[in-house]
Amino acid sequence: MARTKLKLPKPARTPDKLSTVAQLRKVARIGDAIGSATQALLKPTRSLGFPYRKPTAPKGVEVPAEPSKLGADFDTDFARKAPAKALRKIVTQGPVRALVRALADPEVVGLDRLADLERMDDPPAVIFAPNHHSHLDTGVMIVAVPEPWKSKLVVAAAADYFFDSRVKGTIAALALNAFPIDREVTGRKSSDELRRLLDTGWSLVIYPEGGRSPDGWGQDFKGGAAYLSNRTGAPIVPVFIDGTGSIFGKGMNKPKAGKSKVVFGAPLWPSDDENTRRYNARIEAAVTALGDEALTDFWTSRRRAAAGTNPKLTGPEYNGWRRQWALAEHRRLGKAGQRRRQKRRWPDLG
Amino acid sequence: MSRLVYSRKPGKFAIARLAGAVKPGAGAHVGPLALQSDEPLALPTPEWVRLRPRLAGICGSDLALVDGTASAYFDPLVSYPFTPGHEVVADVVDADGSPGRRVVVVPVLSCVTRGISPECPACAAGQINLCERVAYGHLAAGLQTGFCADTGGGWSHEMVAHPSQLVDVPDDFSDEAAVLIEPTACAVHAAKRFTGAQTVIIGAGTLGLLTLAAITATPRRKKNSGPIIVTARYPEQRRLAKELAADVVCTTDEMPRLVRSRTGSLVVGDQLTSGAPTVIDCVGSSDSISQALRVVAPGGCVHMVGMPGNVSVELTSLWHRETSISGCYAYTHADFATAIEVIRRHDLGRLVSATYPLADYTEAIAIAAAAGRRGAVKIAFDMRGKH
Amino acid sequence: MARPGFVLEVDKSTPPLLFWRGEGFSLEKLPAGRSRVIYPPEPLEAIKDVDGAILEALLNPIDSEPLPALLFPGMKLTIAFDDVSLPLPKMERPDNRQRVIEAVLDLAAAAGVDDVHLIAALGLHRRMHEYELRHALGDRIYDAFHGRGQLYQHDAEDLDNLEVVGTTDQGEVLEINKRAAESDLLVYVNINSVAMDGGWKSVCTGLASYRSLSHHHNPTTLENTKSLMGHRDHSALHQSVWRLGKVLRDSGPRIFQIETTLNTDMFPSPFDFINKREWEWTAKDRAIYLGTTKSLKRTPIKMARKIFHGMQGPHRMTSVQAGETSAVHEVTLQHVYRQQLVEVQGQTDILTMGIPFVCPYNPDGVMNPVLVMCMGLGYLFNMYRNKPLVREGGVIIMTHPTYKDFNPVHHPSYIDFYEQVLADTTNPAEMSRKWEQQFAEDEWYRHLYRTGNAYHGVHPFYAWYWGAHGLQHAGKVIIVGGEPAVVRRLGFTPASTMDDAFEIASDVVGRHPTISHMHVPALLVADVK
Numbered sequence A: 001m002a003r004t005k006l007k008l009p010k011p012a013r014t015p016d017k018l019s020t021v022a023q024l025r026k027v028a029r030i031g032d033a034i035g036s037a038t039q040a041l042l043k044p045t046r047s048l049g050f051p052y053r054k055p056t057a058p059k060g061v062e063v064p065a066e067p068s069k070l071g072a073d074f075d076t077d078f079a080r081k082a083p084a085k086a087l088r089k090i091v092t093q094g095p096v097r098a099l100v101r102a103l104a105d106p107e108v109v110g111l112d113r114l115a116d117l118e119r120m121d122d123p124p125a126v127i128f129a130p131n132h133h134s135h136l137d138t139g140v141m142i143v144a145v146p147e148p149w150k151s152k153l154v155v156a157a158a159a160d161y162f163f164d165s166r167v168k169g170t171i172a173a174l175a176l177n178a179f180p181i182d183r184e185v186t187g188r189k190s191s192d193e194l195r196r197l198l199d200t201g202w203s204l205v206i207y208p209e210g211g212r213s214p215d216g217w218g219q220d221f222k223g224g225a226a227y228l229s230n231r232t233g234a235p236i237v238p239v240f241i242d243g244t245g246s247i248f249g250k251g252m253n254k255p256k257a258g259k260s261k262v263v264f265g266a267p268l269w270p271s272d273d274e275n276t277r278r279y280n281a282r283i284e285a286a287v288t289a290l291g292d293e294a295l296t297d298f299w300t301s302r303r304r305a306a307a308g309t310n311p312k313l314t315g316p317e318y319n320g321w322r323r324q325w326a327l328a329e330h331r332r333l334g335k336a337g338q339r340r341r342q343k344r345r346w347p348d349l350g
Numbered sequence B: 001m002s003r004l005v006y007s008r009k010p011g012k013f014a015i016a017r018l019a020g021a022v023k024p025g026a027g028a029h030v031g032p033l034a035l036q037s038d039e040p041l042a043l044p045t046p047e048w049v050r051l052r053p054r055l056a057g058i059c060g061s062d063l064a065l066v067d068g069t070a071s072a073y074f075d076p077l078v079s080y081p082f083t084p085g086h087e088v089v090a091d092v093v094d095a096d097g098s099p100g101r102r103v104v105v106v107p108v109l110s111c112v113t114r115g116i117s118p119e120c121p122a123c124a125a126g127q128i129n130l131c132e133r134v135a136y137g138h139l140a141a142g143l144q145t146g147f148c149a150d151t152g153g154g155w156s157h158e159m160v161a162h163p164s165q166l167v168d169v170p171d172d173f174s175d176e177a178a179v180l181i182e183p184t185a186c187a188v189h190a191a192k193r194f195t196g197a198q199t200v201i202i203g204a205g206t207l208g209l210l211t212l213a214a215i216t217a218t219p220r221r222k223k224n225s226g227p228i229i230v231t232a233r234y235p236e237q238r239r240l241a242k243e244l245a246a247d248v249v250c251t252t253d254e255m256p257r258l259v260r261s262r263t264g265s266l267v268v269g270d271q272l273t274s275g276a277p278t279v280i281d282c283v284g285s286s287d288s289i290s291q292a293l294r295v296v297a298p299g300g301c302v303h304m305v306g307m308p309g310n311v312s313v314e315l316t317s318l319w320h321r322e323t324s325i326s327g328c329y330a331y332t333h334a335d336f337a338t339a340i341e342v343i344r345r346h347d348l349g350r351l352v353s354a355t356y357p358l359a360d361y362t363e364a365i366a367i368a369a370a371a372g373r374r375g376a377v378k379i380a381f382d383m384r385g386k387h
Numbered sequence C: 001m002a003r004p005g006f007v008l009e010v011d012k013s014t015p016p017l018l019f020w021r022g023e024g025f026s027l028e029k030l031p032a033g034r035s036r037v038i039y040p041p042e043p044l045e046a047i048k049d050v051d052g053a054i055l056e057a058l059l060n061p062i063d064s065e066p067l068p069a070l071l072f073p074g075m076k077l078t079i080a081f082d083d084v085s086l087p088l089p090k091m092e093r094p095d096n097r098q099r100v101i102e103a104v105l106d107l108a109a110a111a112g113v114d115d116v117h118l119i120a121a122l123g124l125h126r127r128m129h130e131y132e133l134r135h136a137l138g139d140r141i142y143d144a145f146h147g148r149g150q151l152y153q154h155d156a157e158d159l160d161n162l163e164v165v166g167t168t169d170q171g172e173v174l175e176i177n178k179r180a181a182e183s184d185l186l187v188y189v190n191i192n193s194v195a196m197d198g199g200w201k202s203v204c205t206g207l208a209s210y211r212s213l214s215h216h217h218n219p220t221t222l223e224n225t226k227s228l229m230g231h232r233d234h235s236a237l238h239q240s241v242w243r244l245g246k247v248l249r250d251s252g253p254r255i256f257q258i259e260t261t262l263n264t265d266m267f268p269s270p271f272d273f274i275n276k277r278e279w280e281w282t283a284k285d286r287a288i289y290l291g292t293t294k295s296l297k298r299t300p301i302k303m304a305r306k307i308f309h310g311m312q313g314p315h316r317m318t319s320v321q322a323g324e325t326s327a328v329h330e331v332t333l334q335h336v337y338r339q340q341l342v343e344v345q346g347q348t349d350i351l352t353m354g355i356p357f358v359c360p361y362n363p364d365g366v367m368n369p370v371l372v373m374c375m376g377l378g379y380l381f382n383m384y385r386n387k388p389l390v391r392e393g394g395v396i397i398m399t400h401p402t403y404k405d406f407n408p409v410h411h412p413s414y415i416d417f418y419e420q421v422l423a424d425t426t427n428p429a430e431m432s433r434k435w436e437q438q439f440a441e442d443e444w445y446r447h448l449y450r451t452g453n454a455y456h457g458v459h460p461f462y463a464w465y466w467g468a469h470g471l472q473h474a475g476k477v478i479i480v481g482g483e484p485a486v487v488r489r490l491g492f493t494p495a496s497t498m499d500d501a502f503e504i505a506s507d508v509v510g511r512h513p514t515i516s517h518m519h520v521p522a523l524l525v526a527d528v529k
Helices: A019-049 A083-103 A111-118 A136-144 A166-176 A189-201 A222-230 A243-248 A276-295 A298-307 A321-333 B012-024 B060-064 B073-078 B175-181 B181-191 B206-216 B217-221 B233-242 B255-263 B286-297 B315-320 B333-346 B358-371 C049-059 C096-110 C130-146 C200-206 C219-223 C235-251 C271-275 C283-298 C299-311 C323-341 C371-379 C411-423 C428-440 C443-451 C459-466 C469-474 C484-489 C498-509
Strands: A106-109 A127-130 A154-156 A178-181 A204-207 A237-244 A260-264 B002-006 B035-036 B051-055 B089-092 B100-104 B159-161 B166-168 B199-203 B227-230 B248-252 B276-281 B296-304 B322-329 B352-356 B378-382 C006-009 C017-022 C025-028 C035-039 C077-084 C115-121 C150-155 C163-165 C173-177 C185-193 C257-264 C317-323 C341-344 C350-357 C391-397 C476-480 C493-495 C513-520 C525-528
Touching: A019 A083, A083 A106, A083 A136, A083 A166, A083 A243, A083 B233, A106 A136, A111 A260, A127 A136, A127 A222, A127 A276, A136 A166, A136 A237, A136 A243, A136 A321, A154 A166, A154 B199, A166 A178, A166 B322, A178 A189, A178 C341, A189 A204, A189 A222, A222 A237, A222 A276, A237 A276, A243 C163, A260 A276, A276 A298, A276 B296, A298 C130, B002 C035, B002 C443, B035 B358, B035 C341, B051 B175, B051 B352, B051 C484, B060 B358, B073 B296, B089 B159, B089 B175, B100 B175, B100 B181, B100 B296, B175 B181, B175 B352, B175 B378, B181 B206, B181 B333, B199 B206, B199 B286, B206 B227, B206 B233, B206 B333, B227 B315, B233 B248, B248 B255, B255 B286, B255 B352, B255 C411, B276 B286, B286 B296, B286 B315, B352 B358, B358 B378, C006 C341, C017 C391, C025 C283, C025 C350, C035 C341, C049 C096, C049 C317, C077 C096, C077 C200, C096 C115, C096 C130, C096 C257, C115 C130, C115 C200, C130 C150, C163 C235, C173 C200, C173 C235, C185 C200, C185 C323, C200 C235, C200 C323, C219 C428, C219 C459, C219 C469, C235 C257, C235 C323, C257 C323, C271 C283, C317 C323, C323 C525, C350 C498, C371 C391, C371 C469, C371 C484, C391 C469, C391 C498, C411 C428, C411 C443, C411 C484, C428 C459, C459 C469, C476 C498, C484 C493, C493 C498
Parallel strands: A106 A260, A127 A204, A127 A237, A154 A178, A154 A204, B199 B227, B199 B276, B227 B248, B276 B296, B296 B322, B352 B378, C017 C350, C035 C513, C077 C115, C077 C185, C115 C150, C185 C257, C341 C525, C350 C391, C350 C513, C391 C476, C476 C493
Antiparallel strands: A237 A260, B002 B035, B051 B089, B051 B159, B051 B378, B089 B100, B100 B166, C006 C035, C017 C025, C163 C173, C257 C317
């Protein structure tokens, strides 16, 4: 018998790291299998009917609507209790971190700008205000935000997207410590709740754009973060996230692993002689300057910031193909341009 | 008439090599060297005379024999069994058996001593160290007295020598000073390679110190511009090297840095780009030759005064920098005359650190093998007492 | 509230005192009744809003127009900054230099300045490694300027890029970096660890050529420098530097000096016991002391060095001032003294000091024997005002392992200095005469200084001259715990224990000498009355 050399797969550098997309797919397949198994288990109850199932209503009777517990009214307090915190720590340190590293490989810079806050005797709760291109941004932020804020971090998530079902909402609240907010109207309730969170020492991640970018360029900042900061006195840390848009942007069916970069900016403090609108503009300018810094360098960005000529995150004024064309140029400068070359796949012709 | 005899016993030779590797000098216990009582040697021709050694030095090449590390190259150049000892001061025994002249032996067994006539071209030119007939003639093979079965050697109470081999010892010389004449002649011969330019002497054992002494005693030294740098391992050696007027004395690992600094050289890898024009290697190991090649100037020369044996050396730099390695063996009759002057000038008799009777030869050899570490330089056998 | 420094009279119940011994410590008992220990003041309160304080200093400078008024489009702006020799240990990021330079750059950007160069003012020190530049300046500045070729290190041997500014009335030539000399504005960003630094010394040594430096870095000047940390009038070095500074002010570029001071909170936990007073050590401190000293003894020296040099000090900025150089420096000195000054009555026969693993010339390197001398006699001995802590002819006792070990990358000329020069003489004047030129002009050292990370060939001489006054002042110098052969090569006396050292010292100072111990490393300047 010919001796064949036994080829062992190279061990991954860290055991918990899901390093390839193929592995991720495997995980997804396992998930599917578990899902169908539960379905099969639940099937018998379907034939049993009431009282095993929800009663059907007789005609002519008006069933009073139960008050909605979904959307912005989703109660996430449980997610900030000790057991949930412990669970979340495991989840974010393990799978979330592994997933983010595998997909987005974030390079984090600018943490030194937070040093003064961090070294205060009692570091204050802060509002992180990143630009928003992808669902991955939340994961990236959870991984990138340093202690002492990391362990007390709440992510403001779109109520209509994340909290439209109990299961989804519970998972979002547990795993990401998500908190529902209305993206269109900053409802009284949401904002009161958020203030309460800040006052009790929870830091927030708020995407001032209100939602993921539809076309790869940024959107105008909404005033929510500025308003909260103004009301609570909590400083805002502008953050620029580069690269996630081309990894898992809006409209992509499946993620395409790549690289990303997170740039933290110097904290901004509300000042008495500044209204929310101007404060918001200052925040947007700060994130814009960070975006410039991420794609060029600090000095270029500072000079353009001084002249007010940092390239706008919202992209060029014109529309149509030229806008997309400019986006490609823009991405080439950033982390998306440094993407590892994908393995070329040839069609299998049998 | 007792003498130490070295016989050709391959088994013992191998054991000596092992023992010597463990502890230098240990080969004397277990090796092919032994103390014997023998009948006196026959005179090869009536011309020859009998000598009664007074002192006989232990040389580095003798130690290599004892420890079995001598190169196989010598095997056809010696004849067994022989009595070692070529650094000899002795009394000439007159026909009536009474001691007469006090002499040192020029050990090289050249054409004259072998009865070869006409002499080979080298001997004819007075360069007996280059004699082409050292294994021929009426004597058994042997490049020097002390390696030849027919002549005996200094490590004994009696030996024979050809009159041409005898050099009279000045009356003001002690036996200790006289026993150093032969090695000093060697050093004088080596010192002829000194050009006056910067010179590095590697090693400050007997040979290194004597070479230094020979150089500093030469008139050329006075107009020289380049300093003489000596590497010495042990404190006593450093002290003596300073006394013998070395300009700089350093340890082995300091030497390349020192030469670099003194020559203002740059460094590529661990090779100096410039360096010392003359390097005199009085050690002869792979390490010392490699180090010498690292510090020798382009076009310069490494002179091997210490016996190298079978070494492994990277020679690319020799090729690239057109440096050379040249051998430096023994002496001529003229060198003996100079040697006497050098010894007188530097009072070198003090380099004989200790003497032992033949009976204590294992101890003597052990001390000689560790001379530097023990603060000693030259160890000799003393036959002046009882026979 | 930080407690001021004080002098402790050692009595029978005083615990043994902490001494540095290179990469380790020891506790030594000092004789009761005639010993005193000088404890430095505790770390001062740091500035809360550092960036605000920096901006305030730049906008309201001392004896100068505000920085924005000095900036205009099209100008040549050069920012020079102190090198890796301070602070020690390196401070936690962000470094003062990064903060100040970022603030300056922000103002420059607002003024539309394009031509900005950043120069590490390292004089004859070694070039900084990339990681050191990144640490001092931050990644943002490094990435923005280094790639453009606008961030580089001063080269005192680059003849094409040096320019003579002028000559003092004493014939001292001021020759500095050409780019700096030709700038419309030269901003110097400094960290003032000790009173000796800063002021005109910043530019006149940091950006000077070898020729210019040798006017004041020589044995004669340094033997006559009787007060490095105190009054300028008693320091020949500072007088020379201030003369050069006058030339610089009159004929050089416009200078905007920014000086910062740090508090002495130097050691991160768990090493913070180093800064504490021994009788206040908690059980935890004692456990850590025992644990670290015991394990350090078993740690290979290279790893111990890695641990110590990897330490980042939590020291923080206590002041920042900007404007005209000498006026700024006067304010800086007040802040330095506020942190470091301790009033002491009279001199003693013996001065003891523990020598740590680092001095200004071996960050991330090896504390070689020459630097031990420099640290003891050059730095610590000189930490006084008015007069030295030890009387003239008294004995200085240091503790340090003093191994014969060098970093060949950083200190190539130190090795040759130790092997050749010190083997010949330990006298500063004599070595200057016989050897200095050869080392200063050695092509190989010059190459390593200019392209590698080596100190200049002449630097070991300067390190030695630094101790010239101490050498002259002390009747005897003893190193406890050093390798005897090495200590003797330095011209000092080895002792195995502190008691032996006192025994040896008794030849010079008798059987009942008075003793002062400087409780370093937290820096202190003894104001000896």
